[in-house]
Amino acid sequence: MSGSAAAVAAGVPPAGADRGHRPGGGDGGAAAQATEAELLALCRRVRDQASPGEYVEVVAARNEGTSVKVHGGEVESLTASVTASLGIRVVVDGRAGFAHAGSLADDVVAETLAQARENVAFAEVDPFLTLATPDGVEVVAQPALRNNLVAAIAVDSKVDRALELERRTLDLDPRVTGVRVASYSDGWGSSALCSTNDIEVASSGSHCAAATQPLVVADGQTQIGVGWDATRDPELLDLAEIAADGVERATRLLGAVQPSSGRLPIMLEPRLAATLWGIVAGMLSGEAIVKGRSPFADRVGEVVAASGFTLLDDPTDPAGLGAEEFDGEGLACRRNVLIDGGTLSGYLHNSTTAHRMGVASNACAVRGSRSLPGAGAVALAMMPGSGTPEQLRAPLGEALLVNSFTGLHSGVNPTSGDFSVGGDGLMIRNGELAEPVRELTLASTIQRLMSGVIAIGGELERLPSGSSMPWVVIDDVSIGGS
Structure with missing residues (x-):
């Protein structure tokens, strides 16, 4: 269950926030195990009420979290939340009824089960609808x-971290006139899933995140930057690095002008590579494939990208923030290679999309406890190549280092792959960073962008979104400017 980089930047818990621990003093592991056991017991009680001919799936979660936002040296908001959620799916003769609730109280659970059963009558028959069945893959x-x-961090310490981040941001550069908001957030919780198909699993997880948004004014221009990061270990949350990142992003576009139009290589840092290849992952979702809404349908075994391009979904990688033990239907997570050396290897399937295509699920069901399972990437990764960002940049005579994409929702056609979005960034001239540019359009197709990858960095960056990405250089992209 993945969040987004934008969510983290806004102080919202990122990927996996609904699978964390409850606070438990110095023994968070014991508290998590106790919570998992409670949730499993609840899910079993509901599942065991299945009538003959009914297939029942129950998901329950309990989550806690803290969010601190500061401005001008004062606490702007401080919230501590405790939430619970429940989702029940009932399948009868190919019809699915679903209901969810925000409470685990006995009366609410009973009412939710009754509502799910009632909703079966309103559903259309799907002959391929199925619940996951254990497939023998080890967790x-x-x-x-x-x-x-x-969980061991006191609230006062969380406030101090947000205030320290604001101070560090203000002290870095005299052009920083203020910080729109500096924040610290964390979350922990546990979830469980049981079904009449002999699925019984539970999982937990936690995270913390910090973000700053410096306001920079110089020569009559104003720019806002964002610096952010998220980790599982609070000691790894480097406030100095977050502040420096935010200020650098705010100051580097001062004096930006519109570039001349042309066709140039573009260079993407890991967070933007994750954005771009995340669009590709959406096109490789079993749901998109079975609905005919992807340019990659019926292309398994074909070359779809540059030879060095390998894209995978790997929630088994413990270093990534997207690491999980089970998918959204309770199957053991596994490493799935989607594109191998440029060749399309397969799609992201849940049980129903896999059944529809006559294959086995590869445990790519994604969901919250209040939603039905879709199919998608949990921990998207691109295999690294070699070289530092400076080494990747060195051979580029004229290119564009992209700072941001804008208009992705309207500028990318997920069915055809057409790509036309706004952006800004820094020109690269003879391997060196040059003048900042803005008000430009990047135009291509997703297919051409994948085939145009000419260099891949040698180090993966573990992103708050759960993705793990290197730097990437893509050749021959249309840049629309003046």
């Missing part, structure tokens, strides 16, 4: 998910 244990380090 890759993720012990770090149960090390709830954020």
Whole structure:
């Protein structure tokens, strides 16, 4: 269950926030195990009420979290939340009824089950609809998910971290006239899933995040930057680095002008590579494929990208913030290669999309406890190549280092792959960063962008979104400017 980089930047809990620990003093692992046991017991009680001919799936979660936002040296908001959620799916003769609730109280649970049963009558028959069945794949244990380090942090310390981040941001550059908001947030919780198809699993997880938005004014221009990061271990949350990142992003576009139109290579840092290849992952979702809304339908085994391009979904990687033990239907997570050396290897499937296509689920069901399972990437990763960002940039005579994309929702056609979005960034001239540019359009197709990858950095960056990405250089992109 993944969040987004934008959510983190706004102080919202990122990927996996609904699978964390409850606070438990110095023994977060014991608290998580106790919560998992309670949730499993609840799910079993509901599942065991299944009538003959009914297939029942129950998901329950309990989450806690803290969010602190500061401005001008004062606390702007401080919230501590405790939430619970429940989702029940009932399947009868190919019809699915679903209901959810925000409480785990006995009367609410009973009412939710009754509502799910009632909703079966309103559903259309789907002959391919199925619940997951254990497939024998062993679970890759993720012990770090149960090390709830954020629970031991006092609230005063969380406030101090947000205030320190604001101070560091203001002190870095005299052109920083203020900070729109500086924030610290964390979350922890546990979830469980049981079904009449012999699925019984539980999982936990925690995170903490910090973000700053410096306001920079110089020569009559105003720019806002964003610096952010998220980790499982609060000691790894580097406030100095977050502040420096935000200020650098705000100052580097001062004096930006509109570039001349042309066709140039573009260079993407990991967070933008994650954005771009995340669009590709959406096109490789089993749901998009079975609905005919992807340019990659019926192309398994074909070359769809540059030879060095390998894209995978790997929630078994413990270093990534997207690490999980189970998918949204309770199957053990596994490493799925989607594009291998430029060749399309397969799609992201849940049980129903896999059944429709006559294949086995590869445990790519994604969901919240209040939603039905879709199919998508949990921890998207691109295999690294070699070289530092400076080494990747060195051979580029004229190119564009992209700072941001705008208009992605309207500028990308997920069915055809057409790509036309706004952006800004820094020109690269003879391998060196040059003048900042803005008010430009990047135009291509997703297919051409994948085929145009000419260099891939040698180091993966573990992103708050759960993705793991290197730097990427893509050749021959149309830049629309003056």
